[in-house]
Amino acid sequence: MPPVFSHGDLRLYLLNLLDEAPRHGYDLMQALSDRTGGTYTPSAGTVYPRLSKLEEEGLVTKTVDGRKTVYEITDAGRAEVSARSGDLAGIEAGLADSVRLIADEVRAGVREAMRSLQADLAAASSAPSRPTEPSASDARTSAREQVRRADELLSEFRTEVRADLRSHVARGGDLAASVIDDLKSALDEAAAAVRRATRG
Template sequence: MSPVFSHGDLRLYLLSLLDESPRHGYDLMQALSDRTGGTYSPSAGTIYPRLAKLEDEGLVTKTVDGRKTVYEITDAGREQLEARRHDLDGIEAGLADSVRLIADEVRGSVRAAMKSLQADLAAAANADRESAKRSPQPESPRAQARAQAQRADAAIAEFRVNVKADLRSHVARDGDIAASVIDDLVATLEGARQDLLRALRG
């Protein structure tokens, strides 16, 4: 998975967000997610250590507002931001490219999972046909239909488990998931359901 921010770029981008207005940590995380179309949703463990470092360097200050800690850029922070304005422009340009790459990678993973499921179902269907040929006493149509429904249940359950595991693993690595990727998954699943209904109707 391609990183959204290169080393050191995130702290500069945080400064640019604080230059727009004071923000608390969650607001910064939400702003980063919004600016990247949901493909980058950093964890608190990613944001707060960088904010603490910026505070240690005198580039930001923090004040407690109720239960929230609000961060604000200092004059020194603005000076550094201005001095690195060219770098920030490059970050924003690279950010757009990285977001597109991430979305493409995740979308490709979803499609690969769907192809793998289709291949597994086809292999199982072939195995069942071979088994049926060797069976001396074929089952009744109702029993066969029940067996196929159970196979479908098992395949759907396995797919669900695998997708959940893939998504959780991806998120645990601070990965990001674009809404368009999930939209594609939902559309693909609905398309598979409609294909099934057409096949059942003959």
């Protein structure tokens, strides 16, 4: 994914964030990470020099509040944000694209996992019987091992998808109902394939 902030954009976006409300440095870094869907997390060495420059230019002021330094936009800073509203709209569009890409990746990952599971189940259900059947004890041991594998796969899938979805929403991303509808449909299809394979 290309950088969200091209040359000079970060400076303007910091001003935009301060136009919303006064913030301390860590809050600004967290806001940048949230607005970019976690794809960009600036360091203190990136943010604070830009804030110092904005202060030198008279666009922000800072006050010390306990152990925190709070930055606040000035009237001159607001004037610049207003004058460059078109540039900000372009930056916001880029951020929205980033969120959509993350949602698309989650959706594609779920579909691919379900397709793979369905193909494996179909192959298992159509495999010819072995000429020499294993003993009942061997068959039970093998079946238990496959159940254990299924438990692991389902647990990993649940953990990964849940983490992806929660992280996406925590970063302020939109989550369309169609994504969850697609997930339910894929899971229903996988469950039906398991039933067909086990009821042979």
